[in-house]
Amino acid sequence: MKYNVAIVGATGAVGRKMLETLYLRKFPFQKITLLASKKSEGNIISFEGNNHEVKALENFDFQDTNIAFFSAGSKVSEIYAPIAEDRKCYVIDNTSYFRMVEDIPLVVPEINAKELIKTNRKIIANPNCSTIQMVVALAPIHNFCKIKRIVISTYQSVSGAGQSAISELKEQSKNILENKNVIIENFPKQIAFNVVPQIDDFLDNGFTKEEIKMVNETKKILDKDIKVNATCVRVSTEVGHAESIYFELEKKLELDEIKRILKNTKEIIFSDTDYHTPIDCSGNDWVYVSRLRKDLFNENGFNFWVVSDNLLKGAALNSVQIAESLIKQGVL
Amino acid sequence: MKYNVAIVGATGAVGRKMLETLYLRKFPFQKITLLASKKSEGNIISFEGNNHEVKALENFDFQDTNIAFFSAGSKVSEIYAPIAEDRKCYVIDNTSYFRMVEDIPLVVPEINAKELIKTNRKIIANPNCSTIQMVVALAPIHNFCKIKRIVISTYQSVSGAGQSAISELKEQSKNILENKNVIIENFPKQIAFNVVPQIDDFLDNGFTKEEIKMVNETKKILDKDIKVNATCVRVSTEVGHAESIYFELEKKLELDEIKRILKNTKEIIFSDTDYHTPIDCSGNDWVYVSRLRKDLFNENGFNFWVVSDNLLKGAALNSVQIAESLIKQGVL
Numbered sequence A, B: 001m002k003y004n005v006a007i008v009g010a011t012g013a014v015g016r017k018m019l020e021t022l023y024l025r026k027f028p029f030q031k032i033t034l035l036a037s038k039k040s041e042g043n044i045i046s047f048e049g050n051n052h053e054v055k056a057l058e059n060f061d062f063q064d065t066n067i068a069f070f071s072a073g074s075k076v077s078e079i080y081a082p083i084a085e086d087r088k089c090y091v092i093d094n095t096s097y098f099r100m101v102e103d104i105p106l107v108v109p110e111i112n113a114k115e116l117i118k119t120n121r122k123i124i125a126n127p128n129c130s131t132i133q134m135v136v137a138l139a140p141i142h143n144f145c146k147i148k149r150i151v152i153s154t155y156q157s158v159s160g161a162g163q164s165a166i167s168e169l170k171e172q173s174k175n176i177l178e179n180k181n182v183i184i185e186n187f188p189k190q191i192a193f194n195v196v197p198q199i200d201d202f203l204d205n206g207f208t209k210e211e212i213k214m215v216n217e218t219k220k221i222l223d224k225d226i227k228v229n230a231t232c233v234r235v236s237t238e239v240g241h242a243e244s245i246y247f248e249l250e251k252k253l254e255l256d257e258i259k260r261i262l263k264n265t266k267e268i269i270f271s272d273t274d275y276h277t278p279i280d281c282s283g284n285d286w287v288y289v290s291r292l293r294k295d296l297f298n299e300n301g302f303n304f305w306v307v308s309d310n311l312l313k314g315a316a317l318n319s320v321q322i323a324e325s326l327i328k329q330g331v332l
Helices: A013-024 A074-086 A129-144 A163-177 A209-221 A255-263 A312-328 B013-024 B074-086 B129-144 B163-177 B209-221 B255-263 B312-328
Strands: A003-008 A029-036 A044-047 A050-056 A067-070 A090-093 A123-125 A147-155 A227-231 A241-249 A268-270 A287-294 A301-308 B003-008 B029-036 B044-047 B050-056 B067-070 B090-093 B123-125 B147-155 B227-231 B241-249 B268-270 B287-294 B301-308
Touching (some): A003 A013, A013 A163, A067 A074, A090 A312, A129 A255, A129 A287, A129 A301, A147 B147, A227 B241, A241 B227, A301 A312, B003 B013, B013 B044, B013 B312, B067 B074, B074 B090, B090 B312, B129 B209, B129 B255, B129 B268, B129 B301, B255 B287
Parallel strands (some): A003 A029, A029 A050, A067 A090, A090 A123, B003 B067, B029 B050, B067 B090, B268 B287
Antiparallel strands (some): A044 A050, A147 A241, B241 B301, B287 B301
């Protein structure tokens, strides 16, 4: 069985990674259609010698498409995902628009693939990048011994803000090194040689939307009783999010037991002799866990450091894995 | 009354800031002697038209010096601080060597200046930069309502690793932008366009020495019962450390009450409408506090974001303030 696939937002940072991922994982596609806004119509996007012409989303009929990967912003998903669903096309949506809708599954396949067979909907939400890598690292521990609370501070790369944000980081950096003025477009403040504790807009409670996504999505994916406290910070890295995570278990657990669990989790690369940084992990599929240690003052408290490619496991890879899981479970 | 002052490690990032700070604060000095290793002997360091020739520490007699600011590494302090003390010279030491020695005061003047009059020693320790800005932000709250525990993740600038680390960040950044190879000298891994979760060496418990400094120094300065859990991370900023701090109080306290306390603390600039980043704070004396918010799931839990210039309040400024406090309290 082969599938007709569409990528909505194909010219963006995640859209490009979607195309690459479909090829690299040998996804059983018949045809890949790249879709974007009218202004990108006719552009050619290539991967390993395969040329794809970008078509306008506006005029596209999803009738003959089996799976559409959406990554073109919440507004686009709001309008076009239901249109695709009406045409019996599965939508795997990488925006936040449908994530907290009750009957829409929010899926990290290693954790809750079964949600895909429980639903009547054809829209599946892909979680936020910073949520995915955190829950991948915590889920195997949580399954063994319940996690009560999490305090997390993130070190998020600029690629999370899109392709133009990567260019802006480079441009700002170059200008600073040459003592020239800096232009700020994609960020609330200068990002080069700086850190900015704001991702997405602020809410009345003082948290940003990005921080609340981590709270709500973790509850929906892992366990509604987990208490999450998040601080999301943009740093001047290109690709790869890092996270400093403190977690507290319901019961006492030996450090060696947690090491054993992490070492035995297929999608995790665990190190207890070294640590990983964003540049080590960029371009790779795994969630990297290191710096595991026990709180000095709390028998049930632990820290670790989690790094992953936000465009891959945090977005494109997880989306393609959702599609693979739909096929594997006989839904599609 | 005027004082003869010496700066040991005058050619380093902190040493240079010491000189500037003494001038800018109009410290009542008679003479400033700059000291460094033999290889810097004869170099001229200038500030606002005042030229100072660097002398070799090795041959220096502290007999006529009233106050010496040490910032040339632990080894130098270990050897020369006791020699200076024997000569009745007050030593304000910016290294970690004496910080946890029981009869040596560890001082942030706004918090525990009284330790300076209690001691018989003439060596006073200046705390670690990341500790200072944290305790300045927490102390006024702790005085009002006891803080039980702290979970902190830092975003520390490269200047904490010295003058050559600043040059290395720039050099690495330039090379990456030009697709050239990167040379790593002052850091355990590439720092440009990266984040590195290691500052100082690792201990057997999995924490780094930098993280344990934050634990032990906070207990010594603020309260031995406070439980501190720290993750210290180097980011690619030049000057200014940022900290994502979660703290839990013994009792319930209204958010507005904490705001009031922070707003009324002289050494803190508090904002509840905006936030501060390292580039905003670099070169300034204050500790900047923003992003104050209440934990969504814990009535006694709060987050805030603390930024300060690690070379100033984190090092040179605090050291000079210790000297000023010695004078003000009639010790010197």
